[in-house]
């Protein structure tokens with residue numbers, strides 16, 4: 612089987628999932644369509660024809676993919692279309708997230724050529740896996756993508772195809788949030804960039820006040836990434852204490868896992 616186009620759906624608040632997506636794109640010399648969920652959620656069903664390839668790449672949030680990402684991923688409809696499932700995680704664990712992406716794709720008319728769990732800087736505790744994905748990780752993403760393409764080239768039809776089994780449990784672990792929320796320091800000049808990027812509209816700015824709604828905020832870190840004066844951060848004694856413990860427990864390098 613061949614494919615003539617590739618579509619990419621991904622959510623990347625702090626840019627690491629996007630880096631992995633870029634490495635996949637570089638390994639696919641076909642025309643591409645992008646569904647970048649930080650810019651815009653997918654609100655209507657999108658049909659992806661059987662001669663296309665869909666790449667779904669999501670970060671791991673508490674062992675699952677973020678709810679706002681699955682809302683959009685649900686809109687992608689395959690027609691016996693090949694797909695690649697990817698999760699990106701911060702060196703702790705990916706738990707049920709990869710199985711979640713794979714299962715969603717299969718339920719929506721795709722057959723999954725390969726699944727990958729790749730490691731990247733932790734967006735809440737950035738000293739964990741700080742330099743990742745590194746050049747070696749990106750080479751692994753490229754090799755994984757090429758193997759998926761070769762697998763597809765060797766197939767005549769998806770009939771009877773068995774996708775690789777991946778780690779994870781059904782029912783999936785419950786969706787959870789983290790108590791840590793970013794805030795702005797006294798030097799905030801209310802430029803409004805964080806308010807614009809926030810995918811859940813959790814930030815409200817008045818002339819002299821910036822308010823973050825803790826119930827809306829999903830701690831994705833997009834606001835921290837775009838802050839031009841780096842005043843948007845996680846703060847406080849509890850955060851610092853937890854960061855120390857987390858780093859001690861999950862700081863040791865882990866390796867990427869792929870399933871083909």
Ligand SMILES: Cc1cc2nc3c(=O)[nH]c(=O)nc-3n(C[C@H](O)[C@H](O)[C@H](O)COP(=O)(O)O)c2cc1C
Nearest residue numbers: 623624625626627628670673674701703704733734
């Ligand atoms: C709310 C939240 C929960 C997270 N949960 C996990 C987790 O369960 N396991 C893990 O290893 N990393 C976890 N991470 C780290 C992210 O998966 C990781 O940093 C990822 O690279 C972020 O992708 P991005 O740069 O595209 O935003 C979490 C990050 C956030 C913001």
